[in-house]
Amino acid sequence: MVALILIIITSLITSGLIVRMKSIFSGxxxxxxxxxxxxxxxxxxxxxxxxxxxxxITRLAPAVIAASVLIAALMVPVxxxxxxxxxxxxxxxxxxxxxxxxxxxxxxxxxxxSSFEGMGASREALYGMLIEPALFVLIAGLVIFTxxxxxxxxxxxxxxxxxxxxxxxxxxxIIGNITLIENSRVPVDDPKTHLELTMIHEVMVLDTSGxxxxxxxxxxxxxxxxxxxxxxxxxxPVFLRLILFFAVQVLFGAAIGFIESFRSRFKMNRNQQYIxxxxxxxxxxxxxxxxxxxxx
Amino acid sequence: MIYLLIYLIVTSLIVMIPGRKMSLILTGVTxxxxxxxxxxxxxDVLIQTQNQSFLLExxxxxxxxxxxxxxxAFFILIINFTVVSGFLYSTGYLKPYxxxxxxxxxxxxxxxxxxxxxxxIMVTLFRNGFYFLMVWEIMTLxxxxxxxxxxxxxxTVKAGLIYLIxxxxxxxxxxxxxxxxxxxxxxxxxDNLDFYxxxxxxxxxxxIFFIGFGLKAGFFFLHTWLPDAHPAAPSxxxxxxxxxxxxLGIYGILRVTTYLVSDLAPIGISVIIxxxxxxxxxxxxxxxxxxxxxxxAYHSIENIGIIGLGIGLGIYGSAIGxxxxxxxxxxGALLHTLNHSLFKSLLFYSAGTVIGQVHTRDVEKMGGLIxxxxxxxxAFLIGAIAISGLPPFNxxxxxxxxxxxxxxxxxxxxxxxxxxxxxAMLSLVVIGGLAILCFTKVFSVMxxxxxxxxxxxxPVEAKKIMLxxxxxxxxxxxxxxxxxxxxxxxxxxxxxxxxNVAQTxxxxxxxxxxxxxxxxxxxxxxxITAILVVRKSVMRNRMTLAGPTWGCGYSSVDSxxxxxxxxxIQEYSDLVKPVITTxxxxxxxxxxxxxxxxxxxxxxxxxxVRSRLILKPSNFIVTTLxxxxxxxxxxxxHYVLYALIFLFLILALTFIGLI
Numbered sequence: 001m002v003a004l005i006l007i008i009i010t011s012l013i014t015s016g017l018i019v020r021m022k023s024i025f026s027g028x029x030x031x032x033x034x035x036x037x038x039x040x041x042x043x044x045x046x047x048x049x050x051x052x053x054x055x056x057i058t059r060l061a062p063a064v065i066a067a068s069v070l071i072a073a074l075m076v077p078v079x080x081x082x083x084x085x086x087x088x089x090x091x092x093x094x095x096x097x098x099x100x101x102x103x104x105x106x107x108x109x110x111x112x113x114s115s116f117e118g119m120g121a122s123r124e125a126l127y128g129m130l131i132e133p134a135l136f137v138l139i140a141g142l143v144i145f146t147x148x149x150x151x152x153x154x155x156x157x158x159x160x161x162x163x164x165x166x167x168x169x170x171x172x173x174i175i176g177n178i179t180l181i182e183n184s185r186v187p188v189d190d191p192k193t194h195l196e197l198t199m200i201h202e203v204m205v206l207d208t209s210g211x212x213x214x215x216x217x218x219x220x221x222x223x224x225x226x227x228x229x230x231x232x233x234x235x236x237p238v239f240l241r242l243i244l245f246f247a248v249q250v251l252f253g254a255a256i257g258f259i260e261s262f263r264s265r266f267k268m269n270r271n272q273q274y275i276x277x278x279x280x281x282x283x284x285x286x287x288x289x290x291x292x293x294x295x296x
Numbered sequence: 297m298i299y300l301l302i303y304l305i306v307t308s309l310i311v312m313i314p315g316r317k318m319s320l321i322l323t324g325v326t327x328x329x330x331x332x333x334x335x336x337x338x339x340d341v342l343i344q345t346q347n348q349s350f351l352l353e354x355x356x357x358x359x360x361x362x363x364x365x366x367x368x369a370f371f372i373l374i375i376n377f378t379v380v381s382g383f384l385y386s387t388g389y390l391k392p393y394x395x396x397x398x399x400x401x402x403x404x405x406x407x408x409x410x411x412x413x414x415x416x417i418m419v420t421l422f423r424n425g426f427y428f429l430m431v432w433e434i435m436t437l438x439x440x441x442x443x444x445x446x447x448x449x450x451x452t453v454k455a456g457l458i459y460l461i462x463x464x465x466x467x468x469x470x471x472x473x474x475x476x477x478x479x480x481x482x483x484x485x486x487d488n489l490d491f492y493x494x495x496x497x498x499x500x501x502x503x504i505f506f507i508g509f510g511l512k513a514g515f516f517f518l519h520t521w522l523p524d525a526h527p528a529a530p531s532x533x534x535x536x537x538x539x540x541x542x543x544l545g546i547y548g549i550l551r552v553t554t555y556l557v558s559d560l561a562p563i564g565i566s567v568i569i570x571x572x573x574x575x576x577x578x579x580x581x582x583x584x585x586x587x588x589x590x591x592x593a594y595h596s597i598e599n600i601g602i603i604g605l606g607i608g609l610g611i612y613g614s615a616i617g618x619x620x621x622x623x624x625x626x627x628g629a630l631l632h633t634l635n636h637s638l639f640k641s642l643l644f645y646s647a648g649t650v651i652g653q654v655h656t657r658d659v660e661k662m663g664g665l666i667x668x669x670x671x672x673x674x675a676f677l678i679g680a681i682a683i684s685g686l687p688p689f690n691x692x693x694x695x696x697x698x699x700x701x702x703x704x705x706x707x708x709x710x711x712x713x714x715x716x717x718x719x720a721m722l723s724l725v726v727i728g729g730l731a732i733l734c735f736t737k738v739f740s741v742m743x744x745x746x747x748x749x750x751x752x753x754x755p756v757e758a759k760k761i762m763l764x765x766x767x768x769x770x771x772x773x774x775x776x777x778x779x780x781x782x783x784x785x786x787x788x789x790x791x792x793x794x795x796n797v798a799q800t801x802x803x804x805x806x807x808x809x810x811x812x813x814x815x816x817x818x819x820x821x822x823x824i825t826a827i828l829v830v831r832k833s834v835m836r837n838r839m840t841l842a843g844p845t846w847g848c849g850y851s852s853v854d855s856x857x858x859x860x861x862x863x864x865i866q867e868y869s870d871l872v873k874p875v876i877t878t879x880x881x882x883x884x885x886x887x888x889x890x891x892x893x894x895x896x897x898x899x900x901x902x903x904x905v906r907s908r909l910i911l912k913p914s915n916f917i918v919t920t921l922x923x924x925x926x927x928x929x930x931x932x933x934h935y936v937l938y939a940l941i942f943l944f945l946i947l948a949l950t951f952i953g954l955i
Contacts, residue, residue: 044834047839049842051843052843053746055666055667056666057744067823067824085816089700090809090812093687093692093813096686097820102732103681103684103686103735106732106736107739109740110736110744111740111745112845113663113744113853114846114847114853116859117859118860121736121740122859122863126868129726132726140718143703144706144714149704207846211834211835215827272867295710296711
C-alpha cells in the first residue's frame, strides 16, 4: 500500500519537475512544480468534444489506458516497500499491461479518422514493439542476477550482491531510456512541438479532450512514476529509504528536464536505431551478468 | 469403427435428402449427436485422475483399434467446439450462395463438413497407422472440397490443388515414418514407436514425422499452402481449418513426442529454433498483408510457431531435467492450441461477415464498419486483443505459461540451455510486439474512421445465428482470461500425464500466479468500469459536444485523407526490407501522354519461401518437361516409330547382355 501511495505522490511531481528544469535552463521564470497537475485538474472539470467520426472506441479507450497502467503500478516495488501484488512472472503481466494500454491508444487514434493521428499511431506501434525486447532482456538478466521471478524481488538489488550499485546505475540508465521512449520524450519525440507531422504521442490525442485528455495525461504521469520507482528500487538501500527515494525521483525528473533542455531530437527515421541501441546496451548488461555469475 | 461407418452413411444420406431446410436441420441434429457423444467420452477421460484410456471400459462396443487418452480427449473437445460454431456460422454465411450455386454443390459442402468432423475425431482416436492414414486422407479430401466451394472464382481451385498436393506429400512422409518405425511388426501403429525409440536413435524418425505433420500444421518452409487456401475458402471453413484442422498436425507431433526417449536435447533445440523462425516469419509476413484472410492465415503460422515453442520447451525441459520448464511449456502449448482455435475462428467469422457485406477482402477499401456492424466489430476487437496475447483475455494466459517456462529455464543457470531459452524469449517478445502492430492496423483500418471506399450497399449487421456463432468462442476467451486458475489444474495434469513427467507436478507454483492474474484482470475490469461511471456522473451537468476531426486548419477533411494501412506500416516495411522484399508496380508516363489514361497500381510482399523453394523448382520442372513435349507430335506414325525404337533398344541391350 505504501508503495502505491508513494507512486501516486511521485506521479504528482515528476512532470512538474521536468517542466521546471526546462524553464530554469532556458532562463524563463516558468510555472510551478504543480502546474501540470493543475492543468489536468482543469481538464477534469471541462466538457468533452468528440469528433463526429469517432465512436465507442474513443469513449472507452482513455479508461482502459489509464486503468491498465494504474493496475501495472500495483506490481511495482518502491524503495524496498513491497508492492500490493507480487507473484512469479508478474513482470510479463506488467509489460503486457503496458502493451494493452498502447494497443488501446493506437486504435483510439484511428477512431477519429484523422490524417495525422494515424501517423503518431504508426510510430508508437513500431517504437513500442522495438523497445519491448530491451525491457525483457533486462528482466532476463536480473532474473539470472537475483534468481527470483517477480518484479519486486528482481529490481530490489542493494545488499544482494557485490557491485549491485554499479548494476543499479546501468539499469537506471536503461530504464531511463525506456521511459523516454515509452513516454515519447526528447530525443525520440518532443512533447512541445507544434507541428503535427513531427509528433508521436501528442498527435495521437489531437481529438481527445476534457476528461479523456486528463486521463491520458494522468497515465503519462503514472508511467514516469512507475519507471522512476523501478530505478529507485535498484539504487536505494534500506536505510533512509524515504528520503533517498524522493531524492532519486527529483534527480530522475531533473535528468529528464536536463536532457530535454540540452539534447536535440532525432530525425524521425533515426529513432529506430536509437531504440535498438538501448536494446543492445541491455544485452550487454545481460552478458556482463553472465560473466559475474560465472555462467560462461 | 462399424458404428462410425454407419453414422457416416446415415448422415451422408440425411444431407442428401431433398428439401433444403429439412436436410440442414437434420444435418445439424446428427452433428450435435456426434458432438455430444464424443464430448461425453472426452470429458469422461479428462476427469479421470490417471491417464487411462477408455479402451478398457468400452471395449465391447468399439473395436480395440481405437483408444482415447487425455491428449485425444483434449483435441476432441477443441474439434467439437469449433465445428459447432462453424456449422452455426455456415448456415448464415451460405445463405447468399443458395441462389448462385446448385443445390447439390451446397449439399456436397455439408457432406464434406460432416466427413471432416468425423475424420478429425477419428484422427485423434486411431493408433493403428493404417487407419490413421486413412482418416487423415479423408480429412484432407473433405477439406479440399470445402476449400473449393467458390470454384468459379479465379484462383480458388488452384489454391485447393496446391493444398491437396502438399497434404499428400505430407502423408507420404508420415507413411514413410510409420514404415520405418514398424519394421518387423505386423501392423503399423504408433505404439511400435515405443519399442523403436528405445533401440534406435530418435531424431531421424521424429524428423520425418515432423515434416509430415508440420506440413499440416504450417511450420516455416512447410507453410506455403496456408496463405493460399485460407483466402480461397469460405470463412467458416477457414475458421475450422485454421482453428482445428491444422492443430491436428500439432496433435500428430505431440503424439510422436510422447514416445520420445533419447535425443531429447537436439530435438528440443531444433523444434524451438524452427518454431521461433515460424512465429517471427508468420507475423512479419502478416503485417504486410492487406488481404484480411491472407493476413489471418499468416497469423495462423505465427501461432503455430508459439505452440511449437511450447512443445520445444517441453521436450528440452525434460532433456535438461527441469520439470517446471517442461510442464509449463507443454501446458502453454496445449492451452495455446485451445486458445488459438477460439480466437482464430472468431476472427475468421468476423472477417467473413465483413467480407460478405463489403464484397472485398482488401482492408484498404473498408473502414468505419464499427458503426454499421458493432457486434462484429467488438467480436473482432476481442479476438484481436486475445491473439495479440494481451490481458485480460485467454491469449495472455498461454503466452504467460510459455514465459514461465522460459524464465525458469533462464534462471536455472547453465550456459547452453540459457542461450536457447534466451533466443526463444526474445523471439516471443518480438512476436508479441509485432502482433500488436498487426492487429491495431487491421482493426483500425477495417472498422474505424470513415469508409475508405464507397460501399455498393449499406453494410448491415450479421444475422442472429452468425452472431451466436461468434458469441460461442467469446465466452471461453473471456472465461479463460479472467479465471485461468480453473483451467490450469486439469491442464497441468493433462500435460504431466501425457508426457510422462515422473516427478510431482509443480501445481501450487502455477496456480498462485494464475490466481493473481485473475485478481488483476477482474480489478482491471472494475477500474475501467469505475472510471467510466465517474466520467458519466461528472459529465452529467457538463457539455458534451461533437465536432469535425481536427484537420490542422484544413476544414473539409474527407475519407481519402485518412491514414491507410500501407502508410501505417511504412516504417516497419522499410525496417524488414533485408528479410522480406516488398514492391509495387511502376507507373511510367511517356512524354507524349498529355492526358494520362487509367493505370493499375498494386503492391505486393514476397513470401521468399514460396518463390524460392516451391515456385522456382516447380517452374523448372514444368519448363523442362515442356521441352520434352516435342516428342508429343500427335501423329500416329511417330508413336509407332517410338515403339519400334524402344523394341530395338531392348533387343540391342539384351544382345549386349545388359538386361
